[in-house]
Amino acid sequence: MAETSLSPAQSAALFDILTHRETYREIEDFKQPGAIHKYGPPFQDDKGKTTSPILQTLLSKFILPLPGLRNVSVEFWKVRVTDIIDELSKAELSESFDKGILGIRKTLATAISALIEYPAKACLGGLPEDKERKPGSRKQEYDVKNPDDVLNAWQDCLQAIVYGNLIDELFQKAAETDDLTQHASLVQGMHEFVLVNIASIMHYTLVLSPEGPNLLRMIQNVHGMLPYSVIRQTLKVGNVATMISGVMRIILAKVSVSAVTNWIGLSSGADEGMNLLQQIISQVLGWEKRELKSRIAKIEKGKDAPPKGVLNEINTWVKDRPREEHDECRRQSKEQGRSIITVILSLSSESAELPEKQHARALEYLSLSLGVRDRQEIVRVLCQRNPDHLTAAIRDGVDAYTPMIRDVHQAVNLSDTLWDFERFVTDMLKISKPQGKKGEEKPPSVEDFVDLLHRHQTSSHKFLHQVAKNSKPLMETWRQYVHKAASQFNANEKPPESASVVPDSVASGGAREKMEEAYSKLGKEDQQAVKSELEAYDKYLKDLHTASAARISAVIKKSHSTPYGPGAYLARWQQLMDSTPVTPDKPKGPVRYGGSRSVKEAGRKDIDGEESGFVNEDEAEKVVDERTPEMPNIEKTVEMLGERFREILIGG
Template sequence: MTDTHSDPADALTTQQQHALFDILTHHETYKEIEEFKYPGAVKSYGPPFQDELTKSDAPILQNLLSKFVLRLPGLREVSPDFWKTRVADLIEELSKAELSESYDKGLLGVRKTLATAISALIEYPARAALAGVPKREQQRGAKREYDLASAEDVMGSWHDALQEAVYGNLMDEMFAKAAETDDLERHPSLVRAFHEYVVVNIASLMHYTLVLSPEGPTMLRMISNVHNMLPYTIIRQTLKIGNVASMLTAMMKVILAKASLSTVTNWMGLTSGADEGMNLLQQIISQVLYWDKRELKKRADKIEKDKSGPPKEVLSELRNWITQRSRGEHEECRRQSKDQQMSIVAIIMATSSQSIDNLKETQHAQALEYLTLQLGIRDRQEIVRVMCHRNPDHLTAGVRDGVDAYTPMIRHVHQAVNLSDTVWDFEQFVTDMLKTSKPSGAKGQEKPPSVEDYVDLLHRHQQSCHKFLHQVAKNGKEVTGWWREYVHMAASQFKKDGPASSKAPASGPEASLLSAFTKLKPKEQKEVTAELDAWSEYLDDLHAASATRIASIIARSGSTPFGPGAYLARWQHLLDGTVITPDKVHGPVRYGGSKSVREESGKDVDGGEGGEFRQVEGADAGVRGEQAEAPGVARTVGLLGGGFREMIGGG
């Protein structure tokens, strides 16, 4: 390796340094999440799963977990078994289940959608926790008035509030004011402005998740099913019990009690490990997934009975590939499919005694669909097996551990707040959200919900949240103290020494990356620099487009089809980059952004378009039309990605 710069600080501009850090955290965060699909990943995670490990194979996730999650009031009191046994075993069991890949299914499933969404969201606090939030030389947040009708003021309030929260006393002021009133209008204009900023961004996220994403209709249907199955009336009546211990005992019986012969025989020692049946929580999980399996099986049976469909031997081989081939064989088939530009079905047949040559194009399409259906059925069977039929039952035990840890907090909140009313407010919110998420208009002229519809939804129900926080802050001084202490601790994790300046030297991970960059060969540096410049321009375009959309929402200048938030573009980038099997026997691989993949992903389990929550045609046009296209950064990730994990992991 050759140092081409005597001073590392001269190697990259400040913008290029930020772009490099942004690229690598973006890819590293998703890579760490994705690696949890492999067995053994949790065993090299480090604390809280393995206290003896000082170096984690998932440094970003471990850093966030250690700094923020493990210190949460209540959760910090859970027993070590909660993490080392309950959570770790559930993660490991799901990994061993080898749930299906988007590549094989030919679509973006709910798991892929949620995994990419989580990655796109948590990479922001991950970057801030690693590099810190630079302190501005002059803070102005608490010393000016903000106009909520001004998009510039609303957007500026977020950055000002962040400065005041990390380096000022904004959090103490908010706690004090929340104890005084539940009226948002009595808070300072800074709080009201950044509250509006948060509302718009949450609405944007909800709109994107439930309306624009291909799996939106499926998620809405599942939320609706769970919502309809929850015994809200019983829960509200139970929460009215005055004695906290009696209330918790009754609530645990409602949610977690099992009643079967195996429960008794296992307790008496007559049997060991017999399935004790399911509690209410597990019954809801099992029933919702059973409805999905039933619809998927109907479609699979239809293909099996189709006289002009694929031969029985082909369908049998596809089932055998799912259930009898190893993970290694599955991965090898995917590799061959990509390398040879053949569909996954064609490769499966090529590695078996069956021939793909005699399949007509329509039969091949049916075979691909059949593989998708069988994978969907197996996924749901495995999830139910791990979550509902496992013995020992780690899910139930984990919930009990959590309730035990949170009992002191529940006791204080129960005394401070009418929790029965809180549950009623939550029920009304979910009902209203489901109603808002349905297309509106005459048949054939339906229009999808807009971002403004979700902003209005949150505005309608925000008072319920304000009321709850006010009652806790006013009547639960001790629990409020716990959360105040936690918020101060969390904010301190984002502090950074030295003022923000374009001339300030790089520090922390950015300084390490700068040093690594100087060790690249001149040709490699040139390639990386070109990608950094393109990525920096891409980020500028994202933020400019986001600012335009938030201004449109605040001004109510129209119906916004795609909300603000650069994280939405990052999320879409991860989805669009997902590699998908070719849909022809011979053909190029597709990606999550391909039209055929989006159309297939938008279908519900019954093969329809989502029923009452169907995705209106062209609903994602705003995403495709306004979103800047992410430039390629493969060279940067390839040259510096591996070393970046070592840097942040302490290697």
Template sequence: MAETAALNPKQANALFDILTHHETYAEIEDFKDPATIHHYGPPFQDDKQTESPILQMLLSKFVLRLPGMRDVEKDFWKVRVESLIEDLSAAELSESYDKGVLGIRKTLATAVSALIEYPARGCLGAFPKVESAFAEREYDNKNPDDVLDAFNAFLQQLVYGDLFDTLYAKAAETDDLTKHPSLVQAAHEFVVVNLASFMHYTLVLSPEGPSLLRMVENVHKLLPYGIIRQTLRIGNVATMISGMMKIILAKMSLGSVTNWLGVSSGADEGMNLLQQIMSTVLGWDKSELKKRLDKLKKDPNAPSKKVQTALRDWTNASRQEHLETRNRSRDQSMSIVSTILSLSSASPDLTEAQHTKALEYLSLSLSIRDRDEIIRVLCKHNPDHLTQAIRDAVSAYEPMIRQVHQAADLSATVGDVEAFINDMIKMSKQGKSDGKKTSVSTQPPSVEDYVDLLHRHQGATHRFLHQVAKNGKEVTKWFQDYCHDAAKEFQVHESKEKEGKLLMDAVSELLAPLSDEDRKRVMAEIDAHNAYLDTLHASSAARVRDVIAKKGATAYGPGAYLARWQGLLDSTPITPDKPQGPVRKGGSRGVKEEARKDVDGEVKDVGVGEKAAEKVVADKTPAAPGVELTVRLLGKRFRELLVRKL
């Protein structure tokens, strides 16, 4: 216990950071199991204690209190959303481990986890007040140090001051950012730089960038912007809402008519426009994957018919069989393909070239099945929970929609969104000219290019907010009150300070039952992580300065968030690429190359090349120290602690 008592505040915060980081992602990963949603607690079950404490806390404190969302019917959560989550989990979508590549689902799950862990820590540990942040001063949004200082003061004044009231009042007066206090202008620049950094990382640096960009572009092409803008111009709000619902959700099939007439029950009603778009975009993806699969089958080293059958059968196996196969693969340092074949009637004896093609065949087969399952659950399921969930949400938000429709020009706003997406796609795909008249090559877009993109379009956002704040006083008051209530969740007051201290003491006491040797090793990981956090925030601040100062084309943006996100991706276990070999990680170069393969199966670089990206990341971002022992020894008890406390 003496060792535990010696845990100083910085060490306690480092341990808290480790455990909340891994607990948040563990709770998200738990939703691979269909049973998880049945143990979530409110709003899905009223009489059960949650087994997902962080996610449940964030949902109850922030999402369920949102204007509009707080008015949805109980069936929205208990029937619609719960069923959708359960059905997607039961679909047994593939794992990155099986496919040998980090997929879009893994990329998005890790992105969400790395983002929401910050408000989670703020709610659990509170946000200490810093009196110096309230000192009156002027900030220069062209000065990097001022921008960094301004954002910290901005957060302090949002949580402990009356800055929310100032923002709402000024937004009602003007749509000109320069009319706001210098603190707001400088903090706004910090947000723009970090948002640009996120966009750049997602669309340029990430191995899944090409796939995400292609998906955004395909959805963008299919959206009927002209019809939507025309419908939003209708003056009568009820007619406008009805028109929009018909455009997005109406189903015109024989099944929908016979079900409505009572002639049939449960007949396939077809798909609405939203589902048609999802189905079409995923269908295009499927077509490209099938082209790769057909090309692979013609390769001299393609798997035999018997091997193909064994691999294809495994893609449709049960969740339990998938888990057992992955565990055996990890335990025996054997690739997932070799493990599957060793458990089937097909021979596992493959040459290295044959094994490579068999692994690719499995990956493509899983990707095709994933898209089929997503289409089945979201677009072809009966009953159609997605469509009804949207109807429930629109019904709850109708009072807000009426006010916003009267306050702002929604048709013009949709036009602004379309223009922004057009500009973003064009820049992300084409980059920028390298300046040589005789060359047609392009340079990849930099973080500064995305900053410029946001600056070009930020006026549209400011105009919309000004219109709503000026003309929609009631809806503005709803959100103003919500922001004040949300800020209180981060404040340190007497009872919260005591509660926070008790929680941090309890976290420190998690070390008490450990043996002397384990405690010593855990303390070493805590100290290393503490030093890592200091270096991480310093390096992020340095990159903010580089971008604002426009020293050059920044190839890797600021944001401690990005490093935590990248850490989750890089640590993802991936099947060995040889019949016998060590389990790989998501950060392995071969894994990243696989994610960038185009329809012809060739590696395609988008944005900076892999080597350039890896060099930038290595130069600019400190490597996270290993904390596996700490998580293994304390992770489960930390969750139990949160369940008791929350």
């Protein structure tokens, strides 16, 4: 092989590295004001270049063509969604670096990035056709209790969906029965693979991640405030228009005096108050804000409290200092190896020299103050803004989906469907909490979440069967959409037309070929350095999938021998969180990262400051130790080819 060439494995590793990096970079960019105005369609009419090529591609190819959503008003994207995203970015929600922990926003951002990079890679690189797995040559029987069969069923299903007729078979069978066992064993095996992976993600999010307890608490608060019984009664109304109007009044109606005076024209632009949805958001975040303020008060009155001037300076920095100063403080903290508190005080009239305990309290005070401000800003943007884009966006969405809601209402008992959903959430909340006597509690296992999904899967099967059986025109619409979506992954054909501004020449393997060409233009020394990293990364990917296969085997066999579930996705997610920089916890010291023990310890505190999650540190470390493997160094590859990959995606 020529020196300037990459092997297929090395080329795949390069494409994986650059897609992984670019996806997260684009998501991170949205915290900067104005990012949404450089996105392209559907937020702007400009058909030129975009600063978010991967996100724009996925949105254009898979989200915009969705039945119902494709009929949404132009204002939905260009006004409602654009303004909400832009205002959230202008709100400058807190950074993990300043807070010293990985908050819910960082947890969700990294989770989304790690998840959507898979369809991004499949869309840009294409799913290669596997002749050995093509329909007709695959294994005919699959045992859902055999881990190897489950893994093979998933790979065979991917081939049959993209290159075979499995989509048509699934839609036809769903109309015939709601019994999973009546489907082909291939589908049953694929279903088990998907179920185990969903259970794994739920377990990891709600139990293992540092923000799991806070997420659970938030879900529980929202669950307790939703008027399920009232909505179920409204869903029983036979007339579809009356039913939709009733549900909309329950969720979105505002009954303040200002709402009435605006409506009749006696006032214009007055604050109309909040609807039920906004009240729930405001109330849940308000409870959290109250707990955070309670902890702030304890610090202010505690014996190790920093001087009042220091606390005032922190408050001023959080509330009044511009974004540019915040960025400069982070830069100095990283470059100089000083905590963010030390840097803030060094730029003020207050002494930056604090005793160790006071410094620790000051860091905690900063984190809590940022948490309070975050919740205030979210409520301001989503619940107190005038005009109310959130309510208008929901109304736009309901208007676009009204024909589909009418079909589903006639095909399915929606009241029973909501009851099934309520029971599922109740059951999920119950099993997500540690079980056992106080002091001897054990966190739930992946197998517990698998059992949860097994118990409730018949509800979703029943819903899909009723829709497929009783609303054939609707199912035909969705069947055509799924066919078009699957064809985006076909490596042998040109992808279907879409609104994406990313050129088709980079799809279905085009970007990968251009990156091989870019590699060939590097100097020999750079080529060798990059190739060395690609070889290490290729081994890393193989180890990832081997470890994931071992864990899915353990979960299916119910051996309870793995602390967390299968999925290379989880390792990528954890890697993004572990590599997040966090302020030093000492006045002078190295920058910490999300994977640092002290950051994880701080993150395992609930919103009220109590320890939550794992029972002890040894158990927590066990999960970290078994999280395999560690990502190798890829800095040279990113440095040499990262920007070129981005240029290729945006058409450069």
